[in-house]
Amino acid sequence: MSLFEKTATELLALQAEGKASAVEVADAFLAAYSAREPKLKSFMLSPDPDAVRRRAAEIDAKRKSGRPLGKLAGVPVAVKDVLCTKGVRTTCSSKILEHFVPPYDAHVVERLAAEDAVIFGKTNMDEFAMGSSTENSAYHLTRNPWDTERIPGGSSGGSAACVAGCQAPVSLGTDTGGSIRQPAALCGIVGMKPTYGRVSRYGLVAFASSLDQIGPFAHDTRDCALMMEAIAGHDDRDSTSVNRPAPEYTKTVDQPVKGLKIGVPREFFGQGLDAEIEGAVRQALKEYEKLGATLVDVSLPHSPYALAAYYIVAPAEASSNLARYDGMHYGHRTTEKGDLIATYSKSRAEGFGKEVQRRIILGTYVLSSGYKDAYYVKALKVRRLVKKDFDDAFEKCDVVMGPTTPSAAFKAGEKSDDPLALYLSDVYTVSCNLAGLPGMSIPCGFTKSGLPIGLQLLGAPFSEEQLFRIARMYESVTDWHTKRPKV
Ligand code: GLN
Numbered sequence: 001m002s003l004f005e006k007t008a009t010e011l012l013a014l015q016a017e018g019k020a021s022a023v024e025v026a027d028a029f030l031a032a033y034s035a036r037e038p039k040l041k042s043f044m045l046s047p048d049p050d051a052v053r054r055r056a057a058e059i060d061a062k063r064k065s066g067r068p069l070g071k072l073a074g075v076p077v078a079v080k081d082v083l084c085t086k087g088v089r090t091t092c093s094s095k096i097l098e099h100f101v102p103p104y105d106a107h108v109v110e111r112l113a114a115e116d117a118v119i120f121g122k123t124n125m126d127e128f129a130m131g132s133s134t135e136n137s138a139y140h141l142t143r144n145p146w147d148t149e150r151i152p153g154g155s156s157g158g159s160a161a162c163v164a165g166c167q168a169p170v171s172l173g174t175d176t177g178g179s180i181r182q183p184a185a186l187c188g189i190v191g192m193k194p195t196y197g198r199v200s201r202y203g204l205v206a207f208a209s210s211l212d213q214i215g216p217f218a219h220d221t222r223d224c225a226l227m228m229e230a231i232a233g234h235d236d237r238d239s240t241s242v243n244r245p246a247p248e249y250t251k252t253v254d255q256p257v258k259g260l261k262i263g264v265p266r267e268f269f270g271q272g273l274d275a276e277i278e279g280a281v282r283q284a285l286k287e288y289e290k291l292g293a294t295l296v297d298v299s300l301p302h303s304p305y306a307l308a309a310y311y312i313v314a315p316a317e318a319s320s321n322l323a324r325y326d327g328m329h330y331g332h333r334t335t336e337k338g339d340l341i342a343t344y345s346k347s348r349a350e351g352f353g354k355e356v357q358r359r360i361i362l363g364t365y366v367l368s369s370g371y372k373d374a375y376y377v378k379a380l381k382v383r384r385l386v387k388k389d390f391d392d393a394f395e396k397c398d399v400v401m402g403p404t405t406p407s408a409a410f411k412a413g414e415k416s417d418d419p420l421a422l423y424l425s426d427v428y429t430v431s432c433n434l435a436g437l438p439g440m441s442i443p444c445g446f447t448k449s450g451l452p453i454g455l456q457l458l459g460a461p462f463s464e465e466q467l468f469r470i471a472r473m474y475e476s477v478t479d480w481h482t483k484r485p486k487v
Pocket of ligand 1: 130131174175176179
């Protein structure tokens with residue numbers, strides 16, 4: 001296996017043993033990036049080779065000096081372009097922020113730097129994280145490394161594609177309704193959406209503030225745990241950040257959970273689920289049974305309403321969050337002359353893409369006087385019931401499992417004219433965000449045509465440590481997480 005196909009954990013070991021330097025690691029990924037980027041287009045802003053090498057050399061010097069090294073010493077980490085990076089453009093793949101250069105780093109970017117990681121470029125995404133295929137980027141399409149005719153999923157499609165395609169060993173994404181788990185599933189890698197409040201959102205450009213969480217992409221669960229260890233924890237600058245110590249996830253990740261009870265919700269195996277996906281997920285459940293786990297039938301009776309509630313709550317919050325891009329305070333300003341209102345509306349019409357405009361209009365509508373009670377307030381009530389379903393389920397089981405997505409990666413362009421069809425790809429992922437729970441997707445097989453399939457694991461609040469242990473049990477008896485595509 002080439003250096004660029006290795007996991008972060010393996011790269012750390014090679015450096016600790018003196019078998020590779022941080023500069024050699026950086027060079028391997030810079031070469032993989034250059035060779036593969038014309039096909040994959042994972043990045044919004046390419047890694048700056050000089051900055052990457054300089055940073056890697058600093059880490060090598062630190063190692064030589066004998067000073068203690070961080071948990072991610074010399075590991076390249078790609079970052080979704082929705083996270084602020086000081087002095088480096090942060091566009092959210094939107095024209096409205098084309099020239100925005102943040103004056104500060106997001107909390108998670110600070111944390112990565114403190115752990116001696118090497119920041120490795122900013123990844124492409126759906127504009128303002130709205131989408132499920134990365135086709136809503138205002139700049140370019142990102143391709144699925146397993147089949148470049150197909151989309152990588154979204155909205156963190158670039159972060160998933162660059163790890164699956166071995167342009168970076170690990171990356172960060174964000175998940176508001178599935179944007180880490182869904183692309184992880186479609187690209188055959190591991191992704192985690194942490195409990196709401198586990199990771200600080202300071203410096204994350206907001207989409208829907210009550211749902212957004214930042215989380216990692218990795219080849220396997222051990223790397224995912226390592227990344228979470230680096231970014232989780234309390235931060236005063238995000239009022240929803242929970243003041244609760246973050247466990248050292250890597251210490252326990254290899255300990256299997258004894259007497260594991262897996263909840264299998266019947267609502268996740270109904271109409272619309274592709275037969276090959278169902279087959280692979282059921283097979284994974286059988287593997288768990290062989291490992292000693294018991295399957296428990298659970299019901300999430302309100303899950304059929306979760307998607308509708310999500311597509312009211314998320315646009316409502318987005319319409320408010322995106323009000324700041326008016327060409328005056330923030331964002332692109334039209335060059336056409338006009339009065340204040342005309343300048344606002346022209347700037348926004350020029351700066352925002354179609355899907356973002358659709359969400360702003362939807363969100364403004366469901367919050368408007370006369371409609372608020374019928375839509376927004378009702379959706380909040382459904383959200384409460386979705387949460388209660390999970391509370392009830394976790395009385396009977398330790399983890400809920402099912403498919404991450406109803407089907408495998410689709411062809412670019414296949415669903416771009418049908419927003420509703422695209423919204424349906426989130427059918428199994430949005431409940432987790434509405435309920436504020438941690439969720440993971442891990443690879444559990446391939447379709448006959450060679451496309452990856454994801455198994456979703458949902459846990460009670462702050463059960464990340466247990467989720468990692470449960471995911472790792474599966475990796476100990478399967479090898480899906482070791483597969484790499486030929487790009
Ligand atoms: N696909 C969902 C949407 O378009 C989720 C996006 C996300 O999690 N950022 O809103």
